[in-house]
Amino acid sequence: SIVGDEGTDKLIHWSLNGDSFFVQEPDRFAQEVLGKWFKHKNYSSFVRQLNNYGFHKILHLQQGSLRSNGTNDYHHYTHSEFRRDRLDLLGRIQRKNQSIPNDHPASSS
DSSP states (O other): OTTTOGGGTTTEEEOTTSSEEEEESHHHHIIIIIHHHSSOOOHHHHHHHHHHTTOEEEOOEETTEEOOOGGGOEEEEEOTTOOTTOGGGGGGOOOOOOOOOTTSGGGOO
16 A cells, blocks of 8 residues: 555656565655554665565666666666555465574474
């Protein structure tokens, strides 16, 4: 819902083909959008959750350097099961398993 909300399209929106999404101006996105959906306005926490659920950041290169120029700054994310208008796929997005060290008691059988 957060990506598809037309009221926030200037800060978060689907890619043209609907297989990824963009976050424009991450600091502004955190202040203006995150608090409406989460109990925080911390962009780093949002990104950590994306990573925990298997989302990947797509890096863009422009003229040999990473693109980042102030107000045009954006982040681009994808997940194989996160597609526009495919709510049926959302159940396949699951939190990554926490790794248990080999010497931890829970790792013994």
